[in-house]
Amino acid sequence: MSSRKDQNAAARLVREQIAAEKRRKRTLYISIAAVSALVIAGLIGWGVYASSKSGEFTAPRNTNSAGSGVVTGSGPVTVDEYVDFLCPHCKAFHDDYAAQIKQLADTGKITLVTHPVAYLDGASTNQYSTRSSAAAGCAADEGRFTEYADALFAAQPAEGTAGPSDDDLIALGKTVGLGDPFAQCVKDKKFVNWTDHVTTEAGKAGVSGTPTVLVNGKPVQATGPAIAAAVAAASGTGPTPTAS
Amino acid sequence: MSSWHRAQPWVSLVVRLALAGVFLTAGLLKVGDLAASGRAVNAYQILPYDAAMIFGAAQPFVEIALGLLLLVGLATRLAGWISAVMMVAFIAGISSAWARGLNIDCGCFSKGGVLPPGVTPNYVPELLRDAAFLAMAVFLIIYPLSRFSLDARLDQLSTTDEAFEEYDDDNGEDEPAAPAARQRRP
Incomplete structure (x- = not known):
């Protein structure tokens, strides 16, 4: 028979073991719960993103065969420009070099493909990037993309504010001769899904910022001289390589 | 300490x-x-x-x-x-x-x-x-x-007398281990 003191010590040991065991179990359950919470959070993100993607789209007239950009001119060298109508660098690029690039297209040197992407929807309070791009699609459908793009850049709102409303975009169209069919097109949000398509295709092409310029599929600095040099180099090499 | x-x-x-x-x-x-x-x-x-x-x-x-x-x-x-x-x-x-x-x-x-x-x-x-x-x-x-962590709070909850009570039959007598366990906690 052991003494009462020994019994107490043994009991304490058992209690401590039980407490340790409980603590281990609790830690396990909390860990499982924490990991589950993180996994669920990730799945929510995936779900939100997946549900925001739209499926079917109609491309406006005057776009390329992939429906990912608006075509101006029909020269042998392909120049892709990716712009967001809300992006300040794109406005600077447009203000400085649009005339020069348009001349290359007008003189039959290049096929200009403009991709009006909506990368900056987070930078306006009313998804101005998407709405201005979709409205530009309406303008392209009417054959007045270049004029409307000029007007959009001239009226560019500041980042972080509410951009012009759809009514404002329609009024802006009137100033460059876009009438009722254009107004109806903007109101119907006819090319919003097309904008989504343009944006997705740009992302797949590895374009992660605006403005981005590709000459025959190769990235070129977004300046007039750099583009002119790349176009000259591409034209000088005989048969035109296919743009990717 | x-x-x-x-x-x-x-x-x-x-x-x-x-x-x-x-x-x-x-x-x-x-x-x-x-x-x-x-x-x-x-x-x-x-x-x-x-x-x-x-x-x-x-x-x-x-x-x-x-x-x-x-x-x-x-x-x-x-x-x-x-x-x-x-x-x-x-x-x-x-x-x-x-x-x-x-x-x-x-x-x-x-x-x-x-x-x-x-x-x-x-x-x-x-x-x-x-x-x-x-x-x-x-x-x-x-x-x-x-x-001020939830971990410590949960630890505290489970190291009370009640947690020990269910394993013995002394009915509410103070557990020698409990105060010590409480003390140990940050």
Whole structure:
């Protein structure tokens, strides 16, 4: 028979073991719960993103065969420009070099493909990037993309504010001769899904910022001289390589 | 008790809240535009486009959830491990972008993307910052016990007399182990 003191010590040991065991179990359950919470959070993100993607789209007239950009001119060298109508660098690029690039297209040197992407929807309070791009699609459908793009850049709102409303975009169209069919097109949000398509295709092409310029599929600095040099180099090499 | 022993739970508290702030800020800045976050991941050119978009959409939510775990101090050691793994991944990603000469914004606390022409990225401060966050995460792995944490609160609840009572039959007599256990807790 052991003494009462020994019994107490043994009991304490058992209690401590039980407490340790409980603590281990609790830690396990909390860990499982924490990991589950993180996994669920990730799945929510995936779900939100997946549900925001739209499926079917109609491309406006005057776009390329992939429906990912608006075509101006029909020269042998392909120049892709990716712009967001809300992006300040794109406005600077447009203000400085649009005339020069348009001349290359007008003189039959290049096929200009403009991709009006909506990368900056987070930078306006009313998804101005998407709405201005979709409205530009309406303008392209009417054959007045270049004029409307000029007007959009001239009226560019500041980042972080509410951009012009759809009514404002329609009024802006009137100033460059876009009438009722254009107004109806903007109101119907006819090319919003097309904008989504343009944006997705740009992302797949590895374009992660605006403005981005590709000459025959190769990235070129977004300046007039750099583009002119790349176009000259591409034209000088005989048969035109296919743009990717 | 050494002074470090007394101070450690307070230091852990500061580290835990700072790391929580880091993850909550990073997540909240990106959660408003998941497509942009996906493009920032895509800019690293590590994952294929679709995988990068999904990763980029999930990441801000995971960062916010991890930030909340750290904020309340639940599963602190595990949260420290996950933070450390994430920081190692970020450091690896930025280093790889640097090594391949990519001209990108890391997208750490922004939507990232390719930098405008003429802007040269400086990856060194970004790497040093992530290394500091990694050190904080490792500290929490080593010293997960902190003041005002849910972990400590739960520990307290289970180390009361009641928890011991169910294993003996002395009916409410004070348990010798309980006060000691309570004392031990930070």
